[in-house]
Amino acid sequence: MTSQADSNILIIGAGTWGCSIALELARRGHTGIKVLDGSSFPSAISAGNDLNKIAEEANQPSQDDSDEDYFWHRVHEIAMKAWKHDSLFVPFYHPTGFIDAAVSDDAYERCVEYAKSDNATLVPLKTKEDFQRTMPDGVLQGDFPGWRGFWKQGGAGWVFASGAMKAMHVEAVRLGVHFVTGDSEGRVEALLYSQDSKTASGARTADGIFHTAKHTILSAGANSDHLLDFKSQLRPTAWTLAHIPLSSEEAALYKDLPVLYGVDRGFFIEPDAEKQEMKLCDEHPGYINPVIEDGKFRSVPFARHQIPAEAEARMRLLLRETMPQLAEREFSFARMCWDADTVDRRFLIDTHPEIENLIVAVGGSGNGFMTSPAIGVLVADILDNRGEIEERVKKMLRWRSETAINRDWWDSQGRYGANGKVMDLRDVKKWARIGDKRFSVA
Template identity: 75%
Template sequence: MAQTSNTNILIIGAGTWGCSIALSLARRGHTSIKVLDGNPFPSSISAGNDLNKIAEEANEPSGNDSDEDYFWSYLTQVAMEAWKHDPLFKSFYHDTGFIMAAVGDEAYERCVRYAESEHVELEALDGKEDFQKTMPEGVLRGQFPGWRGFWKKEGAGWVFASGALRAMHDEAVKLGVQFVTDDREGRVEELLYSPNKDAVLGAKTADGLSHTATQTILSAGANSDLLLDFKSQLRPTAWTLAHIPLSVEESTLYKNLPVLYGVDRGFFIEPDIENHEMKLCDEHPGYINPVLNNDGKLCSVPFSRHQIPKEAESRMRRLLSETMPQFATREFSFVRLCWDADTADRIFLIDKHPEVQNLIVAVGGSGNGFMAAPAIGIFVADAVEGKLEERLKKMMRWRPETAVGRDLWDVQGRCGADGKVVDLQDVKEWTDIGV
């Protein structure tokens, strides 16, 4: 007879959102919470297990806002309240400022719209001298060919991602949450359903154990699509990142830099204080891995790889050559694919499943998931307790109608590279780092 383990709330996924959800529920007094994940914590494939992520404050939400503007303003206000004031989160937020810039005309129009939407005046930047004055002398030595943008001097910056991820996990454990993170004991192979399939009863792991629960929350990031039919609402998409090693002296010079984000080039953030590595990413519409599923539908299936396509490395080195040419040929110390799940409209999907009882989905970070992490736990806890704010509930609802006829290759407003989503199966050359 198969063994069964009982719990009140079962969370599938111990990444950024899973940890935030567990923490918020435990803080509200919920007990008997179990989190399952197939990788040791912190998972090497979790998008949140990263040096840093961009974070930015937003305008106050208004009743006159469109639903989309209201969603982003409300979400950001809740998240940034935690990043700035919650004792658990506030040490991880660095208000260094933020520069949004572009080279191409279409990408620059995005920068203009961004500047116009801000409630504070931003300083316009045009050309080498303007960009160089945003950072200490000797940092930005590039020529910035064609670069234009705007500088937000405060109210934005970055968060120490892996530190915050660990803090959420550790505090949740202190509050009684049980984490099972192991390739057999924690890896969920399937959801458990009632005989007539109208309710989820829990999940079965690779060791054959059935974990039953009165409430199951599916929050497994890009892998969520492998456990439930989301009716094309999710598209697992990958981006590429790299670390550049710096000396102790260089790290000192490059401390407290504003984030420089080139909409059609990429971005970099100041080095971490422990390993003296600077993270950079090239900007592009993303990579997917298209595979036919059992129903004959084309979908993207994520896979782990601590290598990046050579073309991505070339784009990163172009970013460096235009901004910090002193690093343009320096060997990378670390690279990897970083997966997230795009919804069709890039609004998160957090809702009780309308057709299956006892199941809440919390997915669809769409490239914005980590900054929102403190808010995600609050929203999901509100959903569990049936008190999620109505306009948020409407925006984050289960909405397969938005994905009818969805184009798997939709760039979703992103710029960079050749302006196309790229098939990972077409990649011919990969970096040899990590091999």
């Protein structure tokens, strides 16, 4: 027998964006906010439940910018205002600097374009000695074969991802937001609609409860595509990460490093202070898990705390070229990290064009965490019908199903690495065997 639980605002998804939206709405005085998620908080499969994410301060937005540039500059401006000045977010931003580099000629051209578009002073890096000078002696011992790039010494770095997400959650709860999580109580099986299907009225969870609400906000990350027909606008895509343990002495040496991002190799960020582990990612256009349902192509995400053996090999190549002293060290943790790509990699944050009382906030496209403080602002402005966010920005966020007609599901979308191709998880022959164990390092 089902029962009903009423609320004013129902948010589906308690990940990075769901927490940001709940926090901003509560800060603005909204009440009766409920958040549903199928995993306990923080979710082990949330992309935001991570050691760290790259963060960059964008150029000041200008009316002379193209619509695309203006959009990104404005969204970054909103987000960085929080990372640098909001007392909740400030502790988690580390402006250590950023190195943008590549090996292949086409990837390096992307670095050059990045350098031309950035108003900051960038230091060219052309030799292994140039790269080694960006960090303390003993860190970058590799030969950097073929590497070229630029060093941005300020205005970029990283954010402590899981710490920020937990802080948003704690503050939202303090302000009265109700989180319902777990495989039964929190897992949404379907959205609820009026009899004519023209109005959203909430969601039904796995335990049979009908959670009704005046406003429903769908922000379930890569799993959003399972709950609503997005007309092929979303492509759930997975990337791969691993942690490498360091000794106390190494962790002290590697502290406050600039982020080293190889456009066609991968990146690493300084180790976390608690577990003394460094996060590594191999760079590639992503993995998808294709299925055909009702004659339609979809990519279906799944959780796995392992990575393909080929991804581990790419990470070890990154280490051999940059920090060979760590190249053979056993990894302590690994997982697939899912996000949802829109066709143009801009976010999709809008009222649904055909269903009343439904807002979608999806399509992080690999840029969702660093801009997460802005997501709550963007969604709250739509709900409040405020004019603070310019129509120029809202236009770029709109529901745009026409862009996904005959979508190329294998489009690399300007990403490099792994031969520049989106990879099919059905083709993975071997998975790495990386244990989530902690061990001391000599």
